[in-house]
Amino acid sequence: MLDILIKNGSYPVYDENVLVKGNIGIEFGKIAYIGDEEPEAAKVIDAAGRVVSPGFIDIHMHEENFSEGKEYCIANMMLKQGVTLAVGGNCGVMNQTVREFRDTIDELGGAPINYMMLSGYNNYWVKEGLGHFDKSTPEQRKAIHEKIKEDLEAGACGISFGIEYDPGMTTEEIIEAAGVSDDEHLLVAAHYRADGERSLEAIAEMIEVQKNINKKFQISHLSSCSAMGTMEKSLDMINRYMEEDPRLNYDTYPYNAFSTNIGSTVFDPGCLEGWKKDYCDLLLTDDPYKNQFATKETFDDCRANHPEMLVVAFVMNEDEIAAAISNPNGMVASDGIIAHGNGHPRAAGTFTRVLGKYVREDKVVDLVTALRKITLEPAKRLEIENRKGDIHVGADADITIFDPETIIDGPSFQDISLPNKGIDYVIVNGEIALKDNEFIDDRAGEFIAYQDK
Numbered sequence: 001m002l003d004i005l006i007k008n009g010s011y012p013v014y015d016e017n018v019l020v021k022g023n024i025g026i027e028f029g030k031i032a033y034i035g036d037e038e039p040e041a042a043k044v045i046d047a048a049g050r051v052v053s054p055g056f057i058d059i060h061m062h063e064e065n066f067s068e069g070k071e072y073c074i075a076n077m078m079l080k081q082g083v084t085l086a087v088g089g090n091c092g093v094m095n096q097t098v099r100e101f102r103d104t105i106d107e108l109g110g111a112p113i114n115y116m117m118l119s120g121y122n123n124y125w126v127k128e129g130l131g132h133f134d135k136s137t138p139e140q141r142k143a144i145h146e147k148i149k150e151d152l153e154a155g156a157c158g159i160s161f162g163i164e165y166d167p168g169m170t171t172e173e174i175i176e177a178a179g180v181s182d183d184e185h186l187l188v189a190a191h192y193r194a195d196g197e198r199s200l201e202a203i204a205e206m207i208e209v210q211k212n213i214n215k216k217f218q219i220s221h222l223s224s225c226s227a228m229g230t231m232e233k234s235l236d237m238i239n240r241y242m243e244e245d246p247r248l249n250y251d252t253y254p255y256n257a258f259s260t261n262i263g264s265t266v267f268d269p270g271c272l273e274g275w276k277k278d279y280c281d282l283l284l285t286d287d288p289y290k291n292q293f294a295t296k297e298t299f300d301d302c303r304a305n306h307p308e309m310l311v312v313a314f315v316m317n318e319d320e321i322a323a324a325i326s327n328p329n330g331m332v333a334s335d336g337i338i339a340h341g342n343g344h345p346r347a348a349g350t351f352t353r354v355l356g357k358y359v360r361e362d363k364v365v366d367l368v369t370a371l372r373k374i375t376l377e378p379a380k381r382l383e384i385e386n387r388k389g390d391i392h393v394g395a396d397a398d399i400t401i402f403d404p405e406t407i408i409d410g411p412s413f414q415d416i417s418l419p420n421k422g423i424d425y426v427i428v429n430g431e432i433a434l435k436d437n438e439f440i441d442d443r444a445g446e447f448i449a450y451q452d453k
């Protein structure tokens with residue numbers, strides 16, 4: 001007998017870019033049946049009028065900072081928007097070593113979602129005592145490489161870099177670090193060197209890295225690099241290169257504002273001029289200026305006295321956000337990051353937003369293509385498409401059931417806790433994890449080590 005039968009729903013068949021009606025059965029955490037029959041099941045879910053999608057995969061997010069306390073925050077937000085697997089450790093800024101992260105998940109008896117991790121280069125750069133604009137010595141780089149190797153042994157699926165955060169980092173240094181392992185199946189991801197007017201040279205640098213490494217390379221959150229006037233040219237460069245070398249790709253998020261710490265180099269003098277924006281386009285997210293748009297005075301105060309505060313910068317153009325999402329290449333990811341419970345709503349509403357706003361309302365991309373960009377494409381990137389990201393018999397039962405007529409993001413820049421709409425069920429490893437926005441089982445997820453994938 002099946003554990004769960006989901007009947008009367010439609011699921012995506014990516015080869016033909018269509019939704020197909022069919023019943024889906026789950027047993028022992030796997031998809032065990034697809035067809036028109038109604039095999040006996042311990043539990044039956046009627047999904048009439050609903051899409052039964054592979055669970056959404058967020059290939060770019062920022063994992064829990066367990067040093068703030070051993071409880072989940074962003075993983076809960078992920079689950080509530082239909083995500084069943086997320087990749088942390090992006091932009092070079094992992095919050096703890098991969099071993100520490102895994103151990104904490106074990107200690108907590110599982111996780112709300114499945115997790116994979118990258119090893120963050122900048123994390124170890126800082127630990128070597130290097131300043132943002134310093135040049136590393138061969139000894140320092142060797143020490144960083146040892147740490148990355150430890151992370152890879154502990155189950156990381158690749159290496160990430162935040163070039164803009166520590167611009168002293170050279171192109172050669174990135175290529176060298178990507179070579180700490182000769183495993184060509186690892187993923188290398190980078191947050192670019194500069195945005196806006198300098199975005200094209202930043203993309204050229206990342207293509208140069210791709211040419212010189214034997215691994216896949218992911219350009220991180222393209223919209224916050226190029227949606228200030230250079231998206232068309234950026235996509236041109238990427239698409240043209242990908243015709244010859246599909247190991248390159250990018251992720252992007254569906255918001256016209258980015259978010260990072262106000263003390264970071266992103267907000268160094270000249271940034272506003274570069275974006276052609278003003279202080280009033282920056283939203284401060286924490287005390288003493290929570291939910292206030294900045295002035296020169298509050299901006300300077302935060303830079304000096306609250307450098308860790310996340311700020312939301314409304315500096316991107318909507319049509320360029322849409323172009324990055326609808327481009328045939330690329331995948332959608334959240335870049336979700338949370339500090340002290342605060343942050344950009346992309347951490348909580350990216351996936352409901354892309355399916356509500358960009359698919360149904362603005363029609364910039366069709367439903368099955370959008371689903372492919374948040375399920376199968378990231379799964380292929382992680383080389384787990386035999387078990388995740390697609391509905392087929394034998395796949396892990398990570399499933400998100402949603403109403404395509406009502407799905408939409410709720411979390412806003414003022415209140416990230418507002419609920420999403422239209423997600424009926426999220427199933428993680430065969431267990432019903434979420435039903436109608438309520439947690440049923442928030443420990444069904446696990447850490448997926450690269451070696452076990």
Ligand SMILES: [Zn+2]
Nearest residue numbers: 091191220221
């Ligand atoms: Zn980043």
